[in-house]
Amino acid sequence: MRGNGVRGPVRLILAAAAVAALAASLTACSDDSSPSDTASRAASAASRAASAASRAASAATQAGDALASATAEAGRRFDEFKDGADAKSEVKLDGTASPDSDGRATARVTASNPTDSARSYVVQVDFRDKSGNLLDTTVVTLNDVAANASKDATARSNRALTGDVDTTVARAVRH
Known part of the structure; x- marks a missing residue:
């Protein structure tokens, strides 16, 4: 307040x-x-x-x-991934979200797998206004990211958001 x-x-x-x-x-x-x-x-x-x-x-x-x-x-x-490893440092976002045709904010999520076998990632993406207020959050799953490779996915807000929207990785787990 x-x-x-x-x-x-x-x-x-x-x-x-x-x-x-x-x-x-x-x-x-x-x-x-x-x-x-x-x-x-x-x-x-x-x-x-x-x-x-x-x-x-x-x-x-x-x-x-x-x-x-x-x-x-x-x-x-x-909660479904209790045995996963913290992978927040292995996930990157575009930063500023762009609206899709429905007005929902979208951002590209890239997971880089540094291990020697394929892994899957669960990533929580937060959508925030320029003041840092949380507007929405969503979870993106990137399955079967190849060993020593990267894979992209799209995070999409659950509802239409207006104004400048920034994205942050709230948490990420590799399993």
């Missing part, structure tokens, strides 16, 4: 309440319209502001739920 600790959707709801209070106070000061006309317009504006705040709060909740679900799924996928 930043500033006074009030999150975005809550700020919108508080702003809608402030607009309604201001509009109500203006009804007593208006010379151009009857108080009932001014009050009606103010009430309508306040209702629209409250509706917008409600939609923003709903969208924020859905995004938070989607991120929690993706994070839980990543944890489940890694």
Whole structure:
């Protein structure tokens, strides 16, 4: 949280309440319209502001739920590979993600296998905004990477992401 600790959707709801209070106070000061006309317009504006705040709060909740679900799924996928070796240093990403035709962020993942036999990799890729805030996470599997060779795959976010999106390898396991 930043500033006074009030999150975005809550700020919108508080702003809608402030607009309604201001509009109500203006009804007593208006010379151009009857108080009932001014009050009606103010009430309508306040209702629209409250509706917008409600939609923003709903969208924020859905995004938070989607991120929690993706994070839980990543944890489940890694739980399947208890005997794997940490391979984070063997995996590289393009860095900045690019949107696909559905608006989902994508990035190329490259696993380099330094061993003398074929191995598979499980890689958790985090999608972050320029401030470092986690937007989404996904897991990519690269099967049968040949000995002393590299293999590419594509990490794709679970939902459409907007703005500049960076990618990081959160964790990687070789097995």
